[in-house]
Amino acid sequence: MTTPLRLGIAGLGTVGIGVVKIVQRHADLLALRAGRPVTIAAVSAHSRTKNRSADVSAYAWEDDAVALAARDDVDVVVELVGGDNGPAKALVEAALRNGKDVVTANKALLAHHGHALATLAERNGRALRFEAAVAGGIPVIKAMIEGMAGNQIRRVMGVMNGTCNYILTRMESAGLPYETVFDEAKQLGYLEADPNLDVGGIDAGHKLSILSAIAFGTKVDFDAVVLQGIGAISIDDIRLARDMGYSIKLLGVTQMTGRGLEQRMTPCLVPGTHPLGQLDGGTNMVVIEGDSVGQIVLRGAGAGEGPTASAVMADVMDIARGLSFPTFGQPVGSLTEAPAAAVSTGASWYLRMVLLDKPGALAKIATILGNVGVSIDRMRQYSHDNAHAPVLIVTHKASSDDIALAMEHFNQSGVVVGAPMALRIEDV
Amino acid sequence: MTTPLRLGIAGLGTVGIGVVKIVQRHADLLALRAGRPVTIAAVSAHSRTKNRSADVSAYAWEDDAVALAARDDVDVVVELVGGDNGPAKALVEAALRNGKDVVTANKALLAHHGHALATLAERNGRALRFEAAVAGGIPVIKAMIEGMAGNQIRRVMGVMNGTCNYILTRMESAGLPYETVFDEAKQLGYLEADPNLDVGGIDAGHKLSILSAIAFGTKVDFDAVVLQGIGAISIDDIRLARDMGYSIKLLGVTQMTGRGLEQRMTPCLVPGTHPLGQLDGGTNMVVIEGDSVGQIVLRGAGAGEGPTASAVMADVMDIARGLSFPTFGQPVGSLTEAPAAAVSTGASWYLRMVLLDKPGALAKIATILGNVGVSIDRMRQYSHDNAHAPVLIVTHKASSDDIALAMEHFNQSGVVVGAPMALRIEDV
Numbered sequence: 001m002t003t004p005l006r007l008g009i010a011g012l013g014t015v016g017i018g019v020v021k022i023v024q025r026h027a028d029l030l031a032l033r034a035g036r037p038v039t040i041a042a043v044s045a046h047s048r049t050k051n052r053s054a055d056v057s058a059y060a061w062e063d064d065a066v067a068l069a070a071r072d073d074v075d076v077v078v079e080l081v082g083g084d085n086g087p088a089k090a091l092v093e094a095a096l097r098n099g100k101d102v103v104t105a106n107k108a109l110l111a112h113h114g115h116a117l118a119t120l121a122e123r124n125g126r127a128l129r130f131e132a133a134v135a136g137g138i139p140v141i142k143a144m145i146e147g148m149a150g151n152q153i154r155r156v157m158g159v160m161n162g163t164c165n166y167i168l169t170r171m172e173s174a175g176l177p178y179e180t181v182f183d184e185a186k187q188l189g190y191l192e193a194d195p196n197l198d199v200g201g202i203d204a205g206h207k208l209s210i211l212s213a214i215a216f217g218t219k220v221d222f223d224a225v226v227l228q229g230i231g232a233i234s235i236d237d238i239r240l241a242r243d244m245g246y247s248i249k250l251l252g253v254t255q256m257t258g259r260g261l262e263q264r265m266t267p268c269l270v271p272g273t274h275p276l277g278q279l280d281g282g283t284n285m286v287v288i289e290g291d292s293v294g295q296i297v298l299r300g301a302g303a304g305e306g307p308t309a310s311a312v313m314a315d316v317m318d319i320a321r322g323l324s325f326p327t328f329g330q331p332v333g334s335l336t337e338a339p340a341a342a343v344s345t346g347a348s349w350y351l352r353m354v355l356l357d358k359p360g361a362l363a364k365i366a367t368i369l370g371n372v373g374v375s376i377d378r379m380r381q382y383s384h385d386n387a388h389a390p391v392l393i394v395t396h397k398a399s400s401d402d403i404a405l406a407m408e409h410f411n412q413s414g415v416v417v418g419a420p421m422a423l424r425i426e427d428v
Numbered sequence: 429m430t431t432p433l434r435l436g437i438a439g440l441g442t443v444g445i446g447v448v449k450i451v452q453r454h455a456d457l458l459a460l461r462a463g464r465p466v467t468i469a470a471v472s473a474h475s476r477t478k479n480r481s482a483d484v485s486a487y488a489w490e491d492d493a494v495a496l497a498a499r500d501d502v503d504v505v506v507e508l509v510g511g512d513n514g515p516a517k518a519l520v521e522a523a524l525r526n527g528k529d530v531v532t533a534n535k536a537l538l539a540h541h542g543h544a545l546a547t548l549a550e551r552n553g554r555a556l557r558f559e560a561a562v563a564g565g566i567p568v569i570k571a572m573i574e575g576m577a578g579n580q581i582r583r584v585m586g587v588m589n590g591t592c593n594y595i596l597t598r599m600e601s602a603g604l605p606y607e608t609v610f611d612e613a614k615q616l617g618y619l620e621a622d623p624n625l626d627v628g629g630i631d632a633g634h635k636l637s638i639l640s641a642i643a644f645g646t647k648v649d650f651d652a653v654v655l656q657g658i659g660a661i662s663i664d665d666i667r668l669a670r671d672m673g674y675s676i677k678l679l680g681v682t683q684m685t686g687r688g689l690e691q692r693m694t695p696c697l698v699p700g701t702h703p704l705g706q707l708d709g710g711t712n713m714v715v716i717e718g719d720s721v722g723q724i725v726l727r728g729a730g731a732g733e734g735p736t737a738s739a740v741m742a743d744v745m746d747i748a749r750g751l752s753f754p755t756f757g758q759p760v761g762s763l764t765e766a767p768a769a770a771v772s773t774g775a776s777w778y779l780r781m782v783l784l785d786k787p788g789a790l791a792k793i794a795t796i797l798g799n800v801g802v803s804i805d806r807m808r809q810y811s812h813d814n815a816h817a818p819v820l821i822v823t824h825k826a827s828s829d830d831i832a833l834a835m836e837h838f839n840q841s842g843v844v845v846g847a848p849m850a851l852r853i854e855d856v
Contacts, residue, residue: 018720022578022720026578026580029580030577030578032645032758032759032762033577033753033757033758034577035753035754035759131575137718137720137721137722137724138724139570139571139574139575139576139724142567142570142571142574142575143567143570143571143575146567146570146574146742146745146746146751147559147567147570147571147739147742148567148738148742149458149461149462149741149742149745149746150450150454150458150737150738150740150741150742150744150745151738151741152454152457217460275703275706275727278703278706290565290738291734292446292450292565292734292735292737292738292741293565293728293729293734293735293738293739294565294728294729294734294735295728295729296565296566296567296726296727296728297725297726297727297728298724298725298726298727299703299724299725299726299727300721300722300723300724300725301721301722301723306719306720306721306722307720307721307722309578309720310576310578310579310718310720310721311575311721312578313577313578313579313720314574314575314576314577314578316578317574317577317578318574318577321751321752321753322752323574323749323751323752323753324749324750324751325461325463325749325751326463329461330460330461331460331463334460
């Protein structure tokens with residue numbers, strides 16, 4: 001047997017304990033597959049005495065996670081601390097500087113500091129791997145960097161926040177309003193401490209920005225991701241969309257256009273016949289389009305102990321096998337600074353609003369759309385028994401700018417009650 | 429720039445030309461991603477003068493494919509000749525013996541000689557890679573060997589022959605009988621020269637036997653795959669299945685059971701709500717279940733120039749990047765000889781037959797099932813205007829042996845007209 005690969009695991013929460021369990025349960029299988037044993041040398045977490053579902057007493061203990069980076073008996077630092085700054089960042093930097101490989105599940109860290117960390121990894125000749133940072137157990141990073149290495153990637157789309165997808169599909173299946181399902185999700189422990197990370201699309205946006213870098217050979221640019229959360233989606237929107245054969249998903253889309261890199265994480269309508277439209281509950285899905293391979297769809301659990309630990313172990317096993325390539329699939333010096341596309345690719349839009357029930361209201365709306373150059377594919381006014389008339393409009397292809405302008409005019413029109421809603425109908 | 433990786437391509441059909449096009453079109457991108465240029469040194473095909481959609485005149489030409497293995501200017505032999513014997517086998521063996529890495533799309537070769545070739549590769553310290561051999565452009569080999577390296581794999585299922593899936597979904601959507609759609613598929617060029625490779629399940633069975641070896645660390649054992657083609661599926665079966673919420677798919681399933689390794693490639697009923705049941709047309713899908721990651725679903729084009737060439741290039745790029753691990757993911761000496769499970773895991777079954785319309789016929793059928801210990805979940809006799817009564821039965825969980833015995837008794841019962849049909853309802 002050759003030299004073991006020795007891990008130092010920082011963070012013994014759900015994922016960390018999942019990794020410990022795999023290393024313990026499958027020691028023989030891992031050694032066989034990697035050609036060398038994979039062992040745990042040291043661990044670190046907030047509390048040493050906490051009751052955990054795996055026994056970590058055989059491993060050296062560090063109160064300070066960053067100390068793992070200095071240990072001679074650690075070859076790979078597994079960073080599962082989380083957060084885009086503080087100990088996670090300090091640990092990853094120290095580990096790379098000390099010549100250790102790093103495996104992390106930290107999407108926020110990569111979204112904010114991915115380029116700097118990749119530079120550091122390359123300078124020190126070490127691996128910085130992050131399969132678990134995007135779409136949990138789905139091997140999407142590997143599929144893109146390796147499995148599609150012969151393709152120019154055209155577009156990547158994905159449902160990458162299980163909590164949002166749970167909320168949207170539960171609203172649809174149970175006919176419950178957003179607020180009720182949000183509270184349910186909170187009770188079930190599905191939401192981050194700051195729920196806006198989930199429902200505001202930030203967590204999923206982090207993931208999308210990482211996929212963009214790989215897909216297009218650009219520097220990670222999370223700030224350029226157009227973010228829109230799901231908080232304004234009503235049960236009416238979900239029903240109206242379904243009646244037209246669509247599902248509403250918090251959908252990430254990244255594509256390189258003639259106007260720059262377009263990165264969006266927004267609620268969109270997708271056809272119910274496409275795998276994206278059929279995705280229920282907390283499951284994740286990533287759709288990758290390559291110029292040779294066409295459309296590849298990957299589906300699996302996006303979170304949880306087993307799936308996330310599985311992704312961490314995929315990276316660990318690659319390192320154990322000696323596989324090595326640049327962090328984002330090409331040398332960090334070749335990653336370009338792509339301008340963010342100011343306007344998104346044209347699309348049909350779903351517009352929903354409530355009109356005052358007075359003569360000329362609908363005409364006013366139609367005129368506003370005409371004035372901004374948006375043409376109407378379908379329009380439907382629903383019957384109502386009070387002074388307010390719900391109206392649904394599906395537009396022909398229009399730019400996000402024109403739709404934004406129309407929304408502004410709707411708000412000033414004096415005939416729209418409350419906030420109008422505009423959702424992109426993604427051409428999947 | 430470091431040393432280029434030089435390919436010798438044997439076979440310039442659809443896939444070979446697809447590979448040439450990618451190498452030509454994406455030379456810069458490939459060099460950036462691999463850290464070295466990927467070039468073509470030499471090619472070989474039947475006819476040198478044939479009109480091809482890519483220019484191969486710049487490459488050295490070999491009339492005899494096996495000669496590529498002897499060329500000093502070839503680092504990797506790309507075998508796209510096909511066939512489980514003859515020049516394909518001779519070429520791969522010669523290449524490995526001469527210290528060259530091999531990339532192949534040849535499922536028949538691997539199904540029949542995979543273990544011997546892996547042994548040869550290991551002995552010579554070379555890579556034998558075959559992403560394109562299973563499910564075309566879908567990076568399923570990579571997902572299993574690398575992406576799920578931390579998992580014990582529980583079960584692999586897949587729709588891996590696009591032609592069969594095209595025929596079955598076209599029968600369903602157009603309401604056409606098997607024979608008509610088979611002829612259509614032939615006209616469209618979807619069928620192999622020997623159509624039984626497709627509709628008999630042999631091609632898909634080859635693929636399944638390869639996935640089994642990876643999933644369970646066993647020697648490739650194609651002869652142990654239980655094969656059943658789609659030729660006996662009638663439009664009635666498809667309609668009856670759909671009425672119960674199922675689709676009929678030529679489904680491969682491999683799993684390790686207490687009774688040995690169970691490998692089946694047979695038409696099965698799968699729920700219309702599962703991604704497998706929603707898979708239309710020539711698309712492929714592989715579902716992999718790991719003990720940590722749960723169920724991963726991969727979907728994409730299973731054939732065609734671009735997708736298959738994309739998979740070939742994934743292997744080429746791995747080799748260019750220096751990635752290396754054993755052929756089936758663990759040393760060839762550790763692959764075990766698993767006994768084939770004589771009886772498949774219990775399942776519900778769909779039974780369809782036509783009965784003589786005479787008193788006691790249905791009772792006779794029910795008695796036969798009772799006698800072999802198969803209990804009935806649902807039974808339905810359809811109205812009819814002649815002397816024959818169509819009958820549909822869904823059983824409770826039963827073994828394949830008990831069902832086979834019941835079918836034998838049905839045939840001898842004197843009340844069943846024509847051949848009764850039994851299809852497994854797979855618990856996906």
